Amino acid sequence: MSMEKLALHGGPKAVPELGPFPTKIGKEELWEILSMWQFSPPTAQKLRELIESEAEVKGPHLFRYYNPQPSKVAAAETALRELIGTRHCLAVNSCTSALVASYRALGIGAGDEVIVPAYTFFATAATVASSNAIPVIVDVDDSLTMAPDQIEKAITKRTKAIVPVHMRGAPAQMDAILDLARRKGLPVVEDVAQAAGGSFNGRRLGSLGTMGCFSFDYYKIIVSGEGGFVTTDDEWLYTRAQSWHDCAACWRPDRFAQERREGELFCGENYRMSELEGAVALAQIRKTGDLLARYRKAKQQIKDAIEPVPGVSFRRLTDAVGDTGICLVWFLPTAAQTRQAIEALQAEGVPAGGIYDSKIRDWHIYHYWEHILDKKAVASDGLPWSAVPAPQLPPYARDMCPRTLDLLSRAIMLDIHCEYTPRDCAAIARGINKVLRAILK
């Protein structure tokens, strides 16, 4: 049998050419995406015909890394970084993931304590526990954000971070919190899930603390269905958050390089954002300025038209200019009057609601976080609670933050719609005036 000359030695190649193969994602997938937009049947038909008329089309990669096309996720990171004004920005698949990635980047783990507010979506606190650390829950004040005096009291030698939440679109008390954190040498992780685009003293939320965590889930200001971002000025924390968000990929400047410094290589998880969410997030980030202008205008019109009534006060804003305008909150003297007013407002067609009612479970209020209050563990190791001698755990109790429960039981909340017309705003304010006058006569 004659020996063929190897290609290595100048012989013909055994496999001269492979492909081109169609891309994995093609017209069918595009059609599934387009069908989520509710086009009229004639337009949908035209779109379908137009797409089918194209003989062959290269589909998208949909994975941010090794993407032959410019990555939408990377573009969204750049856009958010520029909007918020930080040196680094990392896209992840949720704010829950952003919080865990931030806590882990900061080296928070078993036996550490993290201070969170009593009024926030449960994820802020749950992620502390799922990072194996202990959430320390503190009261909010009439700004409905963490009370700085309570934070100071809650600091122990185990404290590893403070997590202010810019709740319902309004900035937390960042001057006092940053001052305290500086004095105590503690990092601040801002939970910006509900306040993307807001600012405090002229600086965008998410750029004031050590790290900022954003949510792009569907119910937030700017959305991509699911999605989140971490912002920071600190390159080391960015690198560590990035490693946590993509287990074993170890991107860094050089993916397969040896560890440059202890703490650079560790086992993480997978919180990567897909290119589909990246594309939507990019378009949404570009809309932020316009959206906020509309929210703020509608809120201001309603607020200005509410007549003063003795005993009624608005939620204190730490920075009225930096408030995103997505929500108007005011307090009544008693919980009973508040319940009565809410019923009357809803009967008038005003879409207002309460925040805390002792009979209605709500994951935004620590009182219902039995996972934490009852120290539930996911595994038999009993973590995070078993990492600390039981007497040294925070004295959790359902009534441990009475100021929060009192304020929230007397609060009425009106979510502002950015599509409200001046007429809608006037009608809503009229309804509020009518009810408050009747109830507090």
Ligand SMILES: Cc1ncc(COP(=O)(O)O)c(C=O)c1O
């Ligand atoms: C204050 C706050 N933090 C964190 C989260 C979690 O965000 P995600 O749904 O993106 O995980 C939310 C979502 O509701 C939130 O409101």
